[in-house]
Amino acid sequence: MEHTATTGEKPMRQPDADRPRTLRRAVVTGGAGFVGSHLCDRLRAEGAEVVCVDNLLTGSTDNLRGLADDPGFTLEVRDVCEPFDVAGPVDLVAHLASPASPLDYARHPLETLRAGSHGTANALDLAHRKGARFLLASTSEVYGDPLVHPQPESYWGNVNPVGPRSQYDEAKRYAEALTTAYRSTLGVDTVIVRLFNTYGPRMRRGDGRAVPAFVTQALAGEPLTVAGDGSQTRSLCYVDDTVAGLLAAAAADHPGPVNLGNPVELSILDLARRIRDLCGSGSPVGFVPRPVDDPGLRRPDIALARAALGWQPVVDVDKGLAMTVEWFARLLAEHAAGPRA
Numbered sequence: 001m002e003h004t005a006t007t008g009e010k011p012m013r014q015p016d017a018d019r020p021r022t023l024r025r026a027v028v029t030g031g032a033g034f035v036g037s038h039l040c041d042r043l044r045a046e047g048a049e050v051v052c053v054d055n056l057l058t059g060s061t062d063n064l065r066g067l068a069d070d071p072g073f074t075l076e077v078r079d080v081c082e083p084f085d086v087a088g089p090v091d092l093v094a095h096l097a098s099p100a101s102p103l104d105y106a107r108h109p110l111e112t113l114r115a116g117s118h119g120t121a122n123a124l125d126l127a128h129r130k131g132a133r134f135l136l137a138s139t140s141e142v143y144g145d146p147l148v149h150p151q152p153e154s155y156w157g158n159v160n161p162v163g164p165r166s167q168y169d170e171a172k173r174y175a176e177a178l179t180t181a182y183r184s185t186l187g188v189d190t191v192i193v194r195l196f197n198t199y200g201p202r203m204r205r206g207d208g209r210a211v212p213a214f215v216t217q218a219l220a221g222e223p224l225t226v227a228g229d230g231s232q233t234r235s236l237c238y239v240d241d242t243v244a245g246l247l248a249a250a251a252a253d254h255p256g257p258v259n260l261g262n263p264v265e266l267s268i269l270d271l272a273r274r275i276r277d278l279c280g281s282g283s284p285v286g287f288v289p290r291p292v293d294d295p296g297l298r299r300p301d302i303a304l305a306r307a308a309l310g311w312q313p314v315v316d317v318d319k320g321l322a323m324t325v326e327w328f329a330r331l332l333a334e335h336a337a338g339p340r341a
Helices: 035-043 063-067 102-107 109-130 166-186 210-220 239-251 270-278 301-307 315-335
Strands: 025-030 047-055 073-075 092-095 133-139 190-195 224-227 233-235 258-260 265-267 285-288
Touching: 025 035, 025 109, 035 047, 035 063, 035 092, 063 073, 092 109, 092 239, 102 109, 102 166, 109 133, 109 166, 133 166, 133 239, 166 190, 190 239, 210 270, 210 315, 224 270, 233 270, 239 258, 239 301, 258 301, 265 270, 270 285, 270 315, 301 315
Parallel strands: 025 047, 025 092, 047 073, 092 133, 133 190, 190 258, 224 285
Antiparallel strands: 233 265
16 A cells, blocks of 8 residues: 655655666665575666675575676675665665575574564665665565465455564564655655565575475475475465566556465465476375464465556466476585585
8 A cells, every 4th residue: 555645754756757767776685595696687687786785694605606707796795684885876775685484584583583673774774875766575474374365465464473483474564564664754765575485496405495395305205294284375486477576566666565476376285296296206295293373375366466567477386396396406416416526
């Protein structure tokens, strides 16, 4: 929903309606992470200079190997939870910095909360100083274990504020509130996107999420660890589609929040079996206890993304999973071969 500044507040800086936004230089916080590194690649491919800011808590310079010798790309290893600046003009600040898997934010709860609070404030301050568009990568986790299905942006969610996932859920909910306040009171040009489950190359093998877990287990011939009875659902969006959505949101004038995800819904058990088949594996399915507050349903309503951004996912789930399996197979083969001489 648009928030209109009240009398006496600074008016919003709006781009010329007759001229597309010019994206010459972007700052990507969390740019060494899974989604962030793909965003950096895409921005460079489209000609924008990129400054990646990442403390490498869960990100990796391995994700940025393709940009290592690129003069239009700069990596600044720093913590966005501390005030930071970037020299020169900036057209876009894309704030993706945060642990993003249940295993990571359980391991780093305080860092996750700080990334959503202090980190978001510092990134917003940078956008304010530079007169830049600010993009907040929020999450479908703001809907919690939803009582409305599929989830539209108007749904307020069903979140446990003191549960085992609360550090991530509440950090993102606070980040959305902070972004909205900067927009309505300071006139910062902002957009909030809520990312649903994204998958693809560069996911970490041990990050605890279903796709990398099932792929690595299937390739190794190990049992696939399905939580509960596997009836809970997820909607998987291939990373290239997610990045295209991020750029569409950055280029548009809509403030969000707007869902970015694939409305094709799969049960976790179906996902495990699909991945097993794609791997040509004989791995059995094993059932393990389901985590507390694990959402039972997850599917985005993307009507707003279609209307406001002209965006929808185009990569078929099985094709995306096949490309992901191929990437993991190469990665595991490289690790098995050991370091090059």
